[in-house]
Amino acid sequence: MTFEYAPALESTAVVKIKPEYGLFINGKFVPAKGGKTFTTINPATEETLTKVAFASSSDVDKAVAAARAAYSKVWSKMPAAERGKYLFRIARILQERAREFAVLETMDNGKPIRETRDIDIPLAASHFFYHAGWADKLEHAGMGSSPKPHGVVGQVIPWNFPLLMLSWKIAPALATGNTVVLKPAETTPLTALLFAEVCQQADLPPGVVNIITGDGSTGSAIVNHPDIDKIAFTGSTAVGKGIARAIAGTKKAATLELGGKGANIIYEDAPLDETVEGIISGIFFNQGHVCCAGSRLLVQENIHDEVIEKLKRRISMIRIGNPLDKNTDLGAINSSAQLARINELANSGDLEGAERWSPACELPTKGFWYPPTIFTGVTQAHRIAQEEIFGPVLSVLTFRTPQEAIEKANNTPFGLSAGIWTDKGSRILWTAKHLKAGVIWANTFNKFDPASPFGGYKESGWGREGGRHGLAAYLKGNH
Amino acid sequence: MIDGTANSIKSFLKTLSPVDQVGAEARAAMLATRSIKTSSKSWAIDMAISMIDLTTLEGADTAGKVKAICNKAVRPDPSDPTVPHVGAICVYNDMVKIARTHLDAAGGRDIPVAAVSTAFPSGRASLEVKRVDTEDAIAHGAAEIDMVIDRGAFLSGDLEKVYSEIQYIKSLCEGRAHLKVILETGELVTLDNVRKASFLAMAAGADFIKTSTGKVAPAATAPVVLVMLEAVRDWYAMTGVKIGVKPAGGIRTTKDAIKQLVLVNETAGPEWLNPQLFRIGASALLNDLLMQRMKLRDGHYAGPNYVTLD
Structure with missing residues (x-):
């Protein structure tokens, strides 16, 4: 049992x-x-x-x-x-x-x-x-x-x-x-x-x-x-x-x-277990209905497989269902119109050749639901890397050097949020200085405080x- | 991956991903909000009882006290035979024989005796003393050895010493007793140290990694247990070997115990939810579990005199 x-x-x-x-x-x-x-x-x-x-x-x-x-x-x-x-x-x-x-x-x-x-x-x-x-x-x-x-x-x-x-x-x-x-x-x-x-x-x-x-x-x-x-x-x-x-x-x-299409940048020396939690809260907090969501995962190529494996394992533990249940992690999509929009964009990810993954999970039959989803093999040219999905759908891209991470992170018409994951303080400061985003989190994500200004580029x-x-x-x- | 040399140990531990203290604390706090009710609570209570290493580690321990907890271990609730027996009895070296003999006599043949060893709790003794301590406990019937690591050596950077000592005690236990390695996380302080010490112990041959002696505070805090559960999960992915985890110290209530089970379930995974891979070192916890069990069964709380002391 x-x-x-x-x-x-x-x-x-x-x-x-x-x-x-x-x-x-x-x-x-x-x-x-x-x-x-x-x-x-x-x-x-x-x-x-x-x-x-x-x-x-x-x-x-x-x-x-x-x-x-x-x-x-x-x-x-x-x-x-x-x-x-x-x-x-x-x-x-x-x-x-x-x-x-x-x-x-x-x-x-x-x-x-x-x-x-x-x-x-x-x-x-x-x-x-x-x-x-x-x-x-x-x-x-x-x-x-x-x-x-x-x-x-x-x-x-x-x-x-x-x-x-x-x-x-x-x-x-x-x-x-x-x-x-x-x-x-x-x-x-x-x-x-x-x-x-x-x-x-x-x-x-x-x-x-x-x-x-x-x-x-x-x-x-x-x-x-x-x-x-x-x-x-x-x-x-x-x-x-x-x-x-x-x-x-x-x-x-x-x-x-x-809107936003926040880049969540994972360097090779990141604290991986906490990073995985940060990726989860970045994209699945509030069903991904978050303007500052970390919806573009930029992961250093040499740790891509390890991160994705840990991430999939963790996503499999997400509890989906009745939002009034105190143990529910992922609730309902807010409306049928929003569900249709998520479907349309996620389907474009399939059509454009990205690889979709969702855990085996049962969705309620009534109401509007979308499973936690990640797309790997995404590049800048995919719609799901450019457009705001506003749902529990993560696009995973890779980078090789910090400079490439910055270029990709900034290569968007948006500039609301970004995340940086590394054990190295100097790299946090260097990265934050070069990111064009109004809110930048380091080794955390989606944290809010009334004393902290919030807004976008x-x-x-x-x-x-x-x-x-x-x-x-x-x-x-x-x- | 480690050949015992200082360099191989150092380079192996360098491959470990660091731990972010704030993030680990946040994850542990989130898991503490899980609400465990009705049927799942009743399942968790019985599981927790079967995982307890019922412990007495006092200078004032006597044969009478040890016999009393042995009886309690076999039949936690004399009025209800459906209550499972506990996972093990945990005592000092000189009480091992008394505990083993009495458990056998009381119908607890399948309950192992664990002995704290290697100059518990400080570990400040020569290797020879630690050897005798361990050999003696095994000779008198200990099936589990709870050793302490040399925290002084760990903190001063002499990881080779920590590693070789665990390896040595393991060689004494081989085929005769399970080895639990106590990290004493309250003295290691940082979660990075907890993660490193966990891997060091597993690489050196630990069958279990244990948080604390119970003599140092803080002991089995949720973030520490989280990091250790992540370590055994990662070790399993690396080697295919499942290592157990034993939090000890400060787990006194049913709520605390259930939070531990939630940590196990959502970190190492459901495969770790059995007494072969997870134990809780505790003394007062058992009675609180029994009281909550009665409450679920009868619909009301019984007075403290309806659970037996010891």
Whole structure:
């Protein structure tokens, strides 16, 4: 007999999903104009979770007006220390309700409860704590003696880390004195709506945070709204380019956090077992739905076979299945559309002659699933080496010298993240200096901290989020 | 790969991949979050009981104390014959005969006696003393020898000495006793040292590599056990020989023991989940396992007086 882990399901009793959710405008939940709604499902089971209001451009108008009024009448006049208190309060409530948020996030997104419980929700709370501390110290942020907020900020966030991306956006915006109209992704609106309840619970003045749900057309209405001062967007490079075009020539400021094709560089002297763990977390964390994923493995040719053998053995141990099971490592793909995209790109890998490998694993029959997959024999000319797959699919390339590793790593329109694995400190520094990527990890991967700025080079985006640098995205300096 | 010369040992250990402390700690911490419930918990509890090297290593040990743990080893729970017996009894050299005789009398003929040897726990004695210590234990019925490595020699770089001593003790054990080599990881400190010492011991002929004497803290921490399990896994890939692992020291609760089994399962692999390849050196652990076993069986916790002392 072998050591089979019996199901260890996290209870969903802590979550009370309402039959229908309105838009959160001016501190209240209100239906969309015309009463239009859409449904959100659990991608692991395809069961409908609830109905959510679909905001049209006139709802966006209402939300922006509420944010503008809150900005000019309340938020911009409030002493900064008082703003900080609201952020501290929100952070504490997020911690108190962490289990509820974790379960709801797992149900709406499909990611494993282990990740929502240990990573998404604690990090979201820590972003509010971190920025709460900044609220009354902005004159020390290196942007002059009295930096000013933009005013009303429009924020559009993706579905891969719904509450965490919300906190990356809302915490710095509020700390710096802006008010917010935020749209969560169409497939993952529920934790943002629960966050709206937290705003009520924290007595945040009405209109400071407005959360409106909808699809791309709603996002576009926010981007093009004339009374919004700044746009903050996280999502695909294609949509990011559209936003850049839309706001060109307007007074709007923007930060864009877009796609990536992160190179994870393995030198021959790397600590192999920990490197394998880093490769795993680089590409299979959050089902690979990570803009900074280490989706291109660049491994020194003389250790390629050994690394691949260890990697395959380790991948065979990944536990795939019910995301609410506390022992699940790899959950569901977020939507059928994303699954189709992963399939399309992975199939191109087959067609272009790369060698596919997945462990023997049973996938659930309901829901959207993709097995952990690696492609070996990939070269720069393969689509799977160039395009962002945004799924649990790793492309393995080789290099012979550090110079070749750098050339290949930088040979991409993206420049978001990279990883370096070596036992040699000087090589870490040399490599990091030559990589064109906004975030570089050494002997680790996919680690995040609110004090550390995050953002990309080239087509991976504009600006930084988090840390002191991230404050600059929400302030106008007076140097 | 090693011919015993200092150079061959050095160049062999140089081929080993280094260990990143932060990464190893993170992996061990992640595996500690595994949630083992119901049927898998009950399986794990029985497996853990059968892996225990039930140990008493005190200056105050007496024949009476040793007999008591022998009885406990054979029938951990007198009210429930379905509880498996433990893996072995582990005692000091002078208690080996008493333990062997009593185990045989109590129906524990198939439970081996392990003797700590080679001037345990410090190992600070001449090779001759270590030889006599080992020979004497085997002569009195020890089927397993738990020797300590010379940490002073290891830390000063005299790897040849460490290697030849293990090899020598192994030659005494050959065909008569299993050899467990105690690395005393709490004195080696770094995980790189743990990995090196593990390979050194395996190359020199260890049948088991063991974390600690139990007399030095920290002892069997999760990252240390992880690195040793990786070492036996890699050694198996290199040579086709499976070496056992024995964490000892600080494993006191069912939770601790189950975390160890998860480490084994997801590192060396399920083939290591048996008492021939994994042992847990412990004394207090057995009673906690028995209490958790009763809880699973009866649905409620029994008081501490429902498990026998010793």
